[in-house]
Amino acid sequence: MRKIDIFDTTLRDGEQSPGINLNTAEKIEIAKQLERLGVTIIEAGFPASSPGDFDAVNKIAGTVKNSIVTGLARCVKNDIDRAWEALKVAEQPHVHVFLATSPIHMEYKLKKTPDQVVEQAVEAVKYAKKFFPLVEWSAEDGFRSDREFLVRIIEKVIEAGATTINVPDTVGYATPQEYGDLFRYLKENVRGAEKVKFSAHCHDDLGMAVANSLAAIENGADQIECTINGIGERAGNASLEEIAVALHIRKDFYQAETGINLKEIKRTSQLVSRLTGFLVPPNKAVVGKNAFAHESGIHQDGVLKNKQTYEIISPELVGEGEVPLVLGKHSGRAAFRDRAQKLGFELSDEKLNKAFEEFKKLADRKKEITEEDLITLLTEQSVSIENIPKFELNSVQVSYGTDNIPTATASVTTPEGETKALAATGAGSVEAIFNTLEQLVDSKVNVLDFQVTSVSKGRDALADAVVKIRYNDVTTTGRDSSQDVLEATAKAFVDAINRYLFHEKFVKKHIAQI
Numbered sequence: 001m002r003k004i005d006i007f008d009t010t011l012r013d014g015e016q017s018p019g020i021n022l023n024t025a026e027k028i029e030i031a032k033q034l035e036r037l038g039v040t041i042i043e044a045g046f047p048a049s050s051p052g053d054f055d056a057v058n059k060i061a062g063t064v065k066n067s068i069v070t071g072l073a074r075c076v077k078n079d080i081d082r083a084w085e086a087l088k089v090a091e092q093p094h095v096h097v098f099l100a101t102s103p104i105h106m107e108y109k110l111k112k113t114p115d116q117v118v119e120q121a122v123e124a125v126k127y128a129k130k131f132f133p134l135v136e137w138s139a140e141d142g143f144r145s146d147r148e149f150l151v152r153i154i155e156k157v158i159e160a161g162a163t164t165i166n167v168p169d170t171v172g173y174a175t176p177q178e179y180g181d182l183f184r185y186l187k188e189n190v191r192g193a194e195k196v197k198f199s200a201h202c203h204d205d206l207g208m209a210v211a212n213s214l215a216a217i218e219n220g221a222d223q224i225e226c227t228i229n230g231i232g233e234r235a236g237n238a239s240l241e242e243i244a245v246a247l248h249i250r251k252d253f254y255q256a257e258t259g260i261n262l263k264e265i266k267r268t269s270q271l272v273s274r275l276t277g278f279l280v281p282p283n284k285a286v287v288g289k290n291a292f293a294h295e296s297g298i299h300q301d302g303v304l305k306n307k308q309t310y311e312i313i314s315p316e317l318v319g320e321g322e323v324p325l326v327l328g329k330h331s332g333r334a335a336f337r338d339r340a341q342k343l344g345f346e347l348s349d350e351k352l353n354k355a356f357e358e359f360k361k362l363a364d365r366k367k368e369i370t371e372e373d374l375i376t377l378l379t380e381q382s383v384s385i386e387n388i389p390k391f392e393l394n395s396v397q398v399s400y401g402t403d404n405i406p407t408a409t410a411s412v413t414t415p416e417g418e419t420k421a422l423a424a425t426g427a428g429s430v431e432a433i434f435n436t437l438e439q440l441v442d443s444k445v446n447v448l449d450f451q452v453t454s455v456s457k458g459r460d461a462l463a464d465a466v467v468k469i470r471y472n473d474v475t476t477t478g479r480d481s482s483q484d485v486l487e488a489t490a491k492a493f494v495d496a497i498n499r500y501l502f503h504e505k506f507v508k509k510h511i512a513q514i
C-alpha cells in the first residue's frame, strides 16, 4: 500500500470561503480535531495576511504535536519572515510558498515574465530554506501552465531546496484524465522528481475536485490538499472525507492508504459545519444526513436482507451512529414491519397491514413521519377492535366561518352495512361534528371529556384526539389520530361508539359469565 499524505487546508483555503470567518479559539478547536483525525499536515492560515491569522497559526503551531503545522506565504521575504515568526515554535516547521505560473497569471496579475517568475520562486525557496527544514512550493494555476515551463521552474525550485511540489488546479478547470496525465508527465520529466513529494490541490468549480485528486493519486501524487466538507474559495476544494473514504473503500483499486482515523470523520465534519456556519447538504457523500439513509421500499427490503445490497460504506466506519431506515411515502412493508418490531409491537399480519395502510395515507400528506407518529399509529392498531361489526367513518366535512353557524356533514357505514349521511350545526366545529355523529348513531351520547394534543412537533404534527362518552349507560373512551384536528375528533368519537359495541358484544357477555 502506498501512503498518501493528507494536507488539510480547512483553516486556510477553507476559510477563504466567502462568509466564513473563524476566530483563533475556533481555529484551535478545529486544528485539535484535525490532529485527532490524523491528517499529516494542517495548513493553519496565512500569517502575513492579518494579525489574527498570525496569532492563530502561532497558537496552533504551539499546540498541535502529531500533525505538521504549516502556513502560507507569497514569494515575498516579509511573508516568509512572518511565517517563520508564527511557525518557529512548531515541532517540524513547514512553510508553503506559492507563485503563479500560468501565462494569464504571470502576465496580468504578477506582471512578470516567465524568467522573472523563475527567479522570484527560486529566491523565495532559498530564503525559506534558511529557516524551515520543510518547504512546499506551489505553482499557482499550475494546471493551466505551459508544461515545459512547469518542468523548468519545478526543477529550479527543487534545486533551491523545496521538499514538496504542489501543482494546483487553482480554478477547477481540469478533467480527471488531464490532471492525472499532468502528474504522470511531471514525475517522468522533472529532474530530481524522486527527491520530493508531489502534491495535488483541486478546486470544485466543475464538480471534479475529488475525481481530479484521485486521478493525481493514480498517477503518482504523494499528497492531497483538501478540506473538511469541501469548503474553500468559490465552489470549494476537494473534500477530505470523500477522498479518505474512497481510498479506503476502493483500496483494491487505488492500493493506497492515508492514515486518517476514519471514525473521527463525522465528528470533524459536524464541528467544522457548526463553527463555520456552513451547513452540510443532506445528500453530501460520506457526511450528509442522508448519506446512509435508505427511504425506498425496494432498497429497504434489500438492506434488511443484506446491508451490502445498497450500502458500500458502513455508517460506523466514519463514526456515524446507527441510521434507522427512513419511513416515508416510498417505504414498503418490510421496513415498516421491521420498525414496528424494533418499537416492541407484535401485531397480527392483518393489523400490521391496516397500520401500514394508515401509515401510507399519512406519509402522502406529511413530510416526515416521526417515531411518535409511528407509535401512535401502531398503538391504535394494537388496541383496535377487530372482528365486530362496527361504525366506519366515511367522511366528515365542516363548514366554519366567524360569521356563520358551524355545520358538519358526516357519512358513516353502520354495523349493518348501511351508509348514512347527515348534517347538523353546533356552537363550534367540534360540537357540530358531535351533534351530527350523535344523530347517525341513533341514541343520545353524552360527551364527558374531550382532549386534543399534538403528537409530534411542527405545524404538520399529527393530532391525537380522546373522547370520553356515556352511551346507553356505558362509559367508553375513544381515541384516534389524524393530521387534521377535526378528523381526529370525529374518528375518536366513532371509536368510542365502537368500543361501546365491543363492550356489548364481548365484555358484557364475559361479565355475565362470572
Ligand SMILES: CC(=O)SCCNC(=O)CCNC(=O)[C@H](O)C(C)(C)COP(=O)(O)OP(=O)(O)OC[C@H]1O[C@@H](n2cnc3c(N)ncnc32)[C@H](O)[C@@H]1OP(=O)(O)O
Pocket: 013, 016, 046, 048, 049, 050, 073, 074, 075, 076, 098, 099, 100, 109, 110, 111, 140, 170, 233
Ligand atoms: C490561490 C490562492 O488561494 S492564493 C491565497 C489567497 N489568499 C489570500 O489572498 C488571503 C490573504 N490575502 C491578504 O490578506 C492580502 O491579499 C495580502 C495581505 C496577502 C496582500 O495584500 P496587499 O498587499 O494589499 O495586496 P493585494 O492583495 O491587493 O494584491 C496582491 C499582491 O500580491 C502579489 N502577489 C500575488 N501572489 C503572489 C505571490 N505568490 N508571490 C508574490 N506576490 C504575489 C500580486 O501581484 C499583488 O501585487 P501588486 O500589489 O504589486 O500588484
Ligand SMILES: CC(C)C(=O)C(=O)O
Pocket: 013, 072, 098, 138, 139, 140, 141, 166, 168, 169, 170, 171, 201, 203
Ligand atoms: C496557494 C495555492 C496552493 C492555492 O490555494 C490554489 O492554487 O488554489
